[in-house]
Amino acid sequence: xxxxxxxxxxxxxxxxxxxxxxxSPLLDYRQYRKLPDDSDGxxxxxxxxxxxxxxxxxxxxxxxxxxDLTIPVPLEKNRCYLLPLxxxxxxxxPEQIRWNHVSTLTEGAKVFIGGxxxxxxxxxxxxxxxxxxxxVIFYNCADNDxxxxxxxxxxxxxxxxxxxxxxxxxxGVLSLLYIASSxxxxxxxxxxxxxxxxxxxxxxxxxxxxxxxLTTLHRRLAIDVRKLKADRDLASFGLLPETKQQxxxxxxxxxxxxxxxxxxxLLVGICANVAFIFIILIQFEVVRI
Numbered sequence: 001x002x003x004x005x006x007x008x009x010x011x012x013x014x015x016x017x018x019x020x021x022x023x024s025p026l027l028d029y030r031q032y033r034k035l036p037d038d039s040d041g042x043x044x045x046x047x048x049x050x051x052x053x054x055x056x057x058x059x060x061x062x063x064x065x066x067x068d069l070t071i072p073v074p075l076e077k078n079r080c081y082l083l084p085l086x087x088x089x090x091x092x093x094p095e096q097i098r099w100n101h102v103s104t105l106t107e108g109a110k111v112f113i114g115g116x117x118x119x120x121x122x123x124x125x126x127x128x129x130x131x132x133x134x135x136v137i138f139y140n141c142a143d144n145d146x147x148x149x150x151x152x153x154x155x156x157x158x159x160x161x162x163x164x165x166x167x168x169x170x171x172g173v174l175s176l177l178y179i180a181s182s183x184x185x186x187x188x189x190x191x192x193x194x195x196x197x198x199x200x201x202x203x204x205x206x207x208x209x210x211x212x213x214l215t216t217l218h219r220r221l222a223i224d225v226r227k228l229k230a231d232r233d234l235a236s237f238g239l240l241p242e243t244k245q246q247x248x249x250x251x252x253x254x255x256x257x258x259x260x261x262x263x264x265x266l267l268v269g270i271c272a273n274v275a276f277i278f279i280i281l282i283q284f285e286v287v288r289i
Contacts, residue, residue: 052064222262
């Protein structure tokens with residue numbers, strides 16, 4: 001759960017950062033001519049730039065060619081994202097890729113760049129600053145669809161299975177097995193031993209009958225919640241068509257109510273399976289009331 005909330009925070013920061021950059025001035029040759037001549041080097045402001053991959057120098061500097069301008073972008077130690085193509089109704093979440101894997105992309109692949117512009121060695125280049133981290137996104141959709149694809153895709157589907165999940169599961173299982181083994185020979189704690197062993201299998205209980213029906217309902221509702229949240233993000237950033245615009249406060253309340261109901265269904269499904277297991281144990285007199 002801690003990992004899920006942490007990833008939610010990161011994706012919220014990502015959405016807000018992208019929305020801020022998409023509204024920044026577009027760098028083209030006309031804008032380039034308006035920039036002050038700073039041969040000694042200095043920051044020129046925050047800009048966005050779109051184009052295609054022209055080349056990669058030493059695997060560290062990406063050269064992006066726009067309609068009338070070519071700009072170098074340092075890749076080393078900067079975050080890069082790849083927006084996958086989606087064939088279903090839901091857009092895919094942007095995939096973070098290592099900077100040294102960018103060389104595997106084909107020449108001409110579309111790139112969105114947003115960040116601080118700086119004069120270095122008498123040449124303009126994007127750079128990453130603490131206040132304005134550089135954002136590099138590779139995509140293969142229409143330029144007009146990019147903001148909606150990014151904002152909608154940034155509502156990830158697998159936030160509850162993240163880098164913290166395997167570690168927490170291992171720690172939880174080992175802790176419960178230790179509790180069960182340490183109290184196994186003490187009859188007074190017989191019920192605690194059984195509860196600990198049942199709790200070991202809680203991660204797989206949602207996919208077992210009879211609670212599977214409620215788990216399926218939870219998944220269906222979770223998809224709807226994710227779509228509503230994505231629409232709410234698009235509406236707050238002014239990217240949702242007027243025909244789909246919603247009143248934001250009421251829209252948010254309905255979304256939260258639906259999300260709580262979805263998690264309630266999952267919790268009831270798990271409890272139903274636990275109760276079913278206890279009924280079986282009582283029938284075989286493993287547990288006595």
